[in-house]
Amino acid sequence: MTNKDMIRDVEAKKLAEEIQKKYDIEKIKELVKDNKITFKHNNNDYRIVLLSEEKKDALDILRRKKFGELLKDKDILFEKEIKKLYKERGIDIDEIDDKIRKAQNEIKAVNLKLGESLTKKSEPESIFKTYKNQIEDLMKEINALYIQKGNLLENSFEKTLEHYIIKVIAFLSLEIKQEDNYVQAFEKIEDFLKQDELLGKAIGYSMVLHYLI
Amino acid sequence: MSIEKLIRDLAKSSENQNKLIACKDLHSIRLFKNDSDLSKIQHLYLSYTLFYYDLMSDIYLKKVNEIVLTDPIYEDAYAHYKKQSEAQDKSKKKERDIHLVFDKPKKRNK
Numbered sequence: 017m018t019n020k021d022m023i024r025d026v027e028a029k030k031l032a033e034e035i036q037k038k039y040d041i042e043k044i045k046e047l048v049k050d051n052k053i054t055f056k057h058n059n060n061d062y063r064i065v066l067l068s069e070e071k072k073d074a075l076d077i078l079r080r081k082k083f084g085e086l087l088k089d090k091d092i093l094f095e096k097e098i099k100k101l102y103k104e105r106g107i108d109i110d111e112i113d114d115k116i117r118k119a120q121n122e123i124k125a126v127n128l129k130l131g132e133s134l135t136k137k138s139e140p141e142s143i144f145k146t147y148k149n150q151i152e153d154l155m156k157e158i159n160a161l162y163i164q165k166g167n168l169l170e171n172s173f174e175k176t177l178e179h180y181i182i183k184v185i186a187f188l189s190l191e192i193k194q195e196d197n198y199v200q201a202f203e204k205i206e207d208f209l210k211q212d213e214l215l216g217k218a219i220g221y222s223m224v225l226h227y228l229i
Numbered sequence: 230m231s232i233e234k235l236i237r238d239l240a241k242s243s244e245n246q247n248k249l250i251a252c253k254d255l256h257s258i259r260l261f262k263n264d265s266d267l268s269k270i271q272h273l274y275l276s277y278t279l280f281y282y283d284l285m286s287d288i289y290l291k292k293v294n295e296i297v298l299t300d301p302i303y304e305d306a307y308a309h310y311k312k313q314s315e316a317q318d319k320s321k322k323k324e325r326d327i328h329l330v331f332d333k334p335k336k337r338n339k
Contacts, residue, residue, distance in 0.1 A: 037238070044235045048274045050262040066266055124309070131310020134294050134303060141296065148302050224232065225268040 053221045057214050061193035062201060064186070064221040071188045078184045078205065079177070086173055095172045102168060112165045119158045126150050183209065186222035233273070237301060240277035246285065249278050280308065287311075 047053060054063040067075065086092050093101070099109045130147035133139045169175060187208040191198040202208040209215065239245055251258045260278075261271055284304060288295045297303045 037235075040235050041239050041242075044232065044239055047270055048236075048239070048261070051266055051268040051271060066268060127306040127309040128313060130303065130306035131308070131313075134297050134307050135292060135310070137294070139294070144296065144303060147306070148300060151302050151306070224270050227269055 063191050063198055064189045064225055075184055079181055082180050092173050095169055095174050098172050109168055112161050116158055116161050119154045123151055123154045185226055186218040189222045190218045236274050237277055241281045249282055
């Protein structure tokens, strides 16, 4: 490959990234302009809306029902119990939390130095890059620790309940267009949970509207 | 690219900043279709729009190097430093005010 080919490849990649970015920003504009998100699935028009007070009450009822079910299941352990069992096997999850806190405090300290240096006119750019690299390394460390902790506690009572609530919120927020009106898409959560592709789309849009990924 | 990064890019754009200024000055221009019950993504977008509005004002007033806009890490670092400085200035001002209240009155020369 010649230098010209390599330069052309790099330029092509940059252009593709720019185009992708513009396309993604257009999608974000659509998500931001209203507090509802409309989408199509299998030739039907759907939308995700924020939960009304009535739907929040329905959410509460379903959450409490699931809470009771999970409480009766002896195979599902609380985070505290899982941490204790892991510790007996030599894995200290609290230590992971300590490492995260320490790294976060280090980021705060470097942030202050970087922030201050950005206000000084004569500061060379290399100083900014040095601080930036330190912060990036610390952020990578924190992300890795969060992933490690998340994997260890994935099957806890708290996480299982949280995953269920995310699905319930999507179920309650999802509406289908019938003639000129939108109505709740599914009456029973069990029917909603069987819809593989629609479930994924509904959860994705619901998270953007309610909690943000 | 993450949603947050895209929101930041959108909020930072000159088109968006002009929209905010127009919105502030001409109340007939709206940022959203809804005028209440903002979604989380709308909250985030609004926060970042105002964040960049303040940041660009600080660049204009030469309080910070314009290189700050080239990287979100620089932007966040400056915001963190600015918040800390303002908090320190505020607590120093409070101390001074307290002293003014409890200072003994100066003796007047007859």
